[in-house]
Amino acid sequence: xxxxxxLKILAIDDVPANLSLLGKxxxxxxxxxxxxSGAKGLSLAQxxxxxxxxxxxxxxxMDGYETCQRLKQDPKLQEVPIIFVTALLEKHAEMKGLALxxxxxxxxxxxxxxxKLRIHNLLEREQLRxxxxxxxxxxxxxxxxxxxxxxxxxxTDVNNHIIEVNNAFTRITGYHREEVxxxxxxxxxxxRQSAEFYADLWKTLLIENxxxxxxxxxxxxGDLYAALTSISIVRDEQGHIHxxxxxxxxxxxxxxxxxxxxxxxxxxxxxxxxxxxxxxxRMAQALAYVKRSGNQMALCYLDLDGFKQINDEFGHExxxxxxxxxxxxxxxxxxxxxxxxxxxGDEFVLLLLELTKISECETIIERMLHxxxxxxxxxxxxxxxxxxxxxxxxxxxNADAETxxxxxxxxxxxxxxxxxxxxxxxxxxxxxxxxxxxxxxxxIENALNAQEFELYFxxxxxxxxxxxxxxxxxxxxxxPFNGLLLPIEFLPMICESDLxxxxxxxxxxxxxxxxxxxxxxxxxxTISVNIAxxxxxxxxxxxxxxxxxxxxxxxxxxxxxxxxxxxxxxxxIGKVSAIMHECQKLGVSFALDDFGTGYSSLTYLKTLPxxxxxxxxxxxxxxxxxxxxxxxxxxxxNLTQIFHRQVIAEGVETIEHGLELLKLGxxxxxxxxxxxxxxxxALIEWSSRWQQLYQNSFMT
Numbered sequence: 001x002x003x004x005x006x007l008k009i010l011a012i013d014d015v016p017a018n019l020s021l022l023g024k025x026x027x028x029x030x031x032x033x034x035x036x037s038g039a040k041g042l043s044l045a046q047x048x049x050x051x052x053x054x055x056x057x058x059x060x061x062m063d064g065y066e067t068c069q070r071l072k073q074d075p076k077l078q079e080v081p082i083i084f085v086t087a088l089l090e091k092h093a094e095m096k097g098l099a100l101x102x103x104x105x106x107x108x109x110x111x112x113x114x115x116k117l118r119i120h121n122l123l124e125r126e127q128l129r130x131x132x133x134x135x136x137x138x139x140x141x142x143x144x145x146x147x148x149x150x151x152x153x154x155x156t157d158v159n160n161h162i163i164e165v166n167n168a169f170t171r172i173t174g175y176h177r178e179e180v181x182x183x184x185x186x187x188x189x190x191x192r193q194s195a196e197f198y199a200d201l202w203k204t205l206l207i208e209n210x211x212x213x214x215x216x217x218x219x220x221x222g223d224l225y226a227a228l229t230s231i232s233i234v235r236d237e238q239g240h241i242h243x244x245x246x247x248x249x250x251x252x253x254x255x256x257x258x259x260x261x262x263x264x265x266x267x268x269x270x271x272x273x274x275x276x277x278x279x280x281x282r283m284a285q286a287l288a289y290v291k292r293s294g295n296q297m298a299l300c301y302l303d304l305d306g307f308k309q310i311n312d313e314f315g316h317e318x319x320x321x322x323x324x325x326x327x328x329x330x331x332x333x334x335x336x337x338x339x340x341x342x343x344x345g346d347e348f349v350l351l352l353l354e355l356t357k358i359s360e361c362e363t364i365i366e367r368m369l370h371x372x373x374x375x376x377x378x379x380x381x382x383x384x385x386x387x388x389x390x391x392x393x394x395x396x397x398n399a400d401a402e403t404x405x406x407x408x409x410x411x412x413x414x415x416x417x418x419x420x421x422x423x424x425x426x427x428x429x430x431x432x433x434x435x436x437x438x439x440x441x442x443x444i445e446n447a448l449n450a451q452e453f454e455l456y457f458x459x460x461x462x463x464x465x466x467x468x469x470x471x472x473x474x475x476x477x478x479x480p481f482n483g484l485l486l487p488i489e490f491l492p493m494i495c496e497s498d499l500x501x502x503x504x505x506x507x508x509x510x511x512x513x514x515x516x517x518x519x520x521x522x523x524x525x526t527i528s529v530n531i532a533x534x535x536x537x538x539x540x541x542x543x544x545x546x547x548x549x550x551x552x553x554x555x556x557x558x559x560x561x562x563x564x565x566x567x568x569x570x571x572x573i574g575k576v577s578a579i580m581h582e583c584q585k586l587g588v589s590f591a592l593d594d595f596g597t598g599y600s601s602l603t604y605l606k607t608l609p610x611x612x613x614x615x616x617x618x619x620x621x622x623x624x625x626x627x628x629x630x631x632x633x634x635x636x637x638n639l640t641q642i643f644h645r646q647v648i649a650e651g652v653e654t655i656e657h658g659l660e661l662l663k664l665g666x667x668x669x670x671x672x673x674x675x676x677x678x679x680x681x682a683l684i685e686w687s688s689r690w691q692q693l694y695q696n697s698f699m700t
Contacts, residue, residue, distance in 0.1 A: 008048070009052045010035060010052070011035070011085075039061070052080070054106070058087070064097070065100060068101060072101040078101075083104045086107060104118055121254065125251075153169060154185060155246075158241050188218060190217050193215060201231075211230070226250070231247075283404075284401060295353070295356060296393050296395070298392070301389065304326065304372075305420040330371075330372065335364075338353060339351040349405060368387075369422070386421035388412050390409060393425075410426060411424045411426040440494070452480065453475055454475070454477075456678055457527070460668060460669070461670070466698070468523075473507060475503070500535055511527050521684055523687065528591060531562045558587040561612070562590050564593060576608065593614050612646040614648050618651070620653075620657060621651050657671070673697070
């Protein structure tokens with residue numbers, strides 16, 4: 001027997017890996033087809049229309065909105081349901097997608113369980129819709145064949161008295177044919193729809209000759225059931241109403257699926273309390289209520305102290321039991337109208353309403369901290385955790401919901417830093433000062449441990465010969481929420497801490513790793529790395545550099561160049577000069593970065609043993625339009641010739657800049673006219689094309 005044909009889902013995403021987990025989850029139930037662009041997806045859909053389309057919004061050339069619009073313009077594809085898959089959380093993005101004809105949204109990162117329920121739900125509903133459309137047309141041709149259909153059918157006369165029903169009607173409603181003949185369909189009413197609902201139904205039916213929708217009805221035994229219903233008017237040759245035909249399918253199980261989906265979407269699967277999504281809705285309602293009532297609301301952020309140790313020692317199952325008990329204890333401390341939500345592993349947010357003074361809030365919090373800290377038995381052992389809690393008061397802290405959560409989180413962090421098992425109230429001035437010293441550094445360290453940093457490389461070339469001289473290694477932070485961050489967005493916050501040393505060592509290690517890969521490509525190049533002053537001035541800097549090279553024995557130290565800021569070097573020029581000499585004995589070279597922006601004393605230039613001077617890009621960028629910048633660039637180039645140093649211009653953005661620098665005697669450059677910073681794999685590919693690019697630019 002031939003296996004049933006799988007429903008086909010077309011996934012349109014320029015980064016297919018984004019849907020890989022969902023693809024694996026759906027692969028056994030559906031025929032999944034991938035398109036990596038809007039144009040390709042449109043073409044595949046037109047060739048063989050799918051049953052469902054998963055559509056990414058953020059794509060180059062043709063984004064998801066335009067793709068959706070074109071799909072809906074095609075008569076063959078108008079009815080194909082579209083679900084947007086996106087990282088965009090803004091309300092207007094969702095409204096725009098729905099206005100274009102999309103039926104649902106999946107947000108990244110994708111919750112596989114929710115996604116499967118939604119897709120299954122939608123395809124099941126779509127199949128029911130198609131079946132009903134088909135059956136409606138068949139009813140008008142031959143109403144007598146209705147007896148064996150799976151769906152319930154009811155025929156009424158012009159006065160809406162039942163004149164016929166089928167077997168499925170009896171199966172779904174519990175009423176036999178003889179019990180309903182001559183009666184009106186209102187005997188099935190559940191009372192869940194209003195009089196206005198039925199008035200609108202009849203108005204639509206009489207105007208358009210048909211009505212489609214969902215109705216909750218009541219079976220003979222009193223149980224409610226949901227019916228996906230289609231009602232049509234059959235007219236005689238004169239156009240007068242002859243009778244009505246009602247076709248309905250029992251979709252109670254489908255509505256139960258929707259309820260389950262609602263439960264999964266809004267409540268924490270472990271503790272059963274609201275999750276982040278429902279919390280956002282409760283917060284919006286609470287903020288509106290407080291503005292009307294004039295009372296206060298406290299938003300609290302609670303994090304357990306010592307949960308990780310217990311979870312590691314006793315296992316995740318015991319950890320889940322602990323979280324269940326903690327959630328129960330917190331709920332017991334709250335009043336009617338208050339909310340507790342779990343938004344992370346051991347993180348909870350509380351909304352305390354109807355507060356008239358701060359002492360009410362503090363009384364609830366103190367009782368809660370005491371109850372949370374009481375011992376609990378896990379795996380036969382008595383254990384206990386405490387909690388650190390931060391809170392802020394609205395409308396005294398007159399911020400939006402997201403900011404209130406962040407403020408409470410900041411206050412919680414201070415409570416934890418102050419010794420744990422305590423609470424702290426958000427104070428804008430004090431908290432800003434304290435958090436600036438610790439929170440961001442913790443994020444950077446976590447990001448380093450989570451391998452969220454990457455190296456990009458910007459090539460350096462000789463503009464006269466076209467030779468590739470090497471590249472500069474540039475750090476990037478692929479933030480899980482904020483995307484790819486440039487160094488200026490995070491390095492200034494840690495430049496005075498020891499974390500800059502740890503991050504600098506990581507950059508050197510990664511650079512040497514990539515240099516090894518570069519060697520395997522047959523390319524003998526130099527990569528330069530920026531070194532922070534605090535890192536360079538470490539007592540063991542030279543020894544640590546030797547240890548780095550010992551991990552890569554095939555590399556020669558002359559493949560590495562260290563770039564130091566001119567302004568940083570002069571802070572302790574004697575010590576910096578000594579360290580540079582020691583490094584040069586190893587074979588490592590130095591470049592003086594951003595030259596011209598500091599003091600540029602000839603004594604410094606003579607004392608510091610830098611092999612290369614890098615002309616700061618601010619002068620290069622304006623040299624064609626600003627005579628003073630042009631003169632500075634020319635003077636620096638002349639200085640390098642006098643002192644027998646190499647010179648390289650950074651920030652060469654156009655071919656015109658490069659040609660003018662060649663006239664002045666500066667042959668080495670880096671900048672957008674050559675190439676933008678890129679990942680290592682792209683650098684290898686770019687190097688294979690560079691000579692052609694060079695011929696088409698600097699040689700024309």
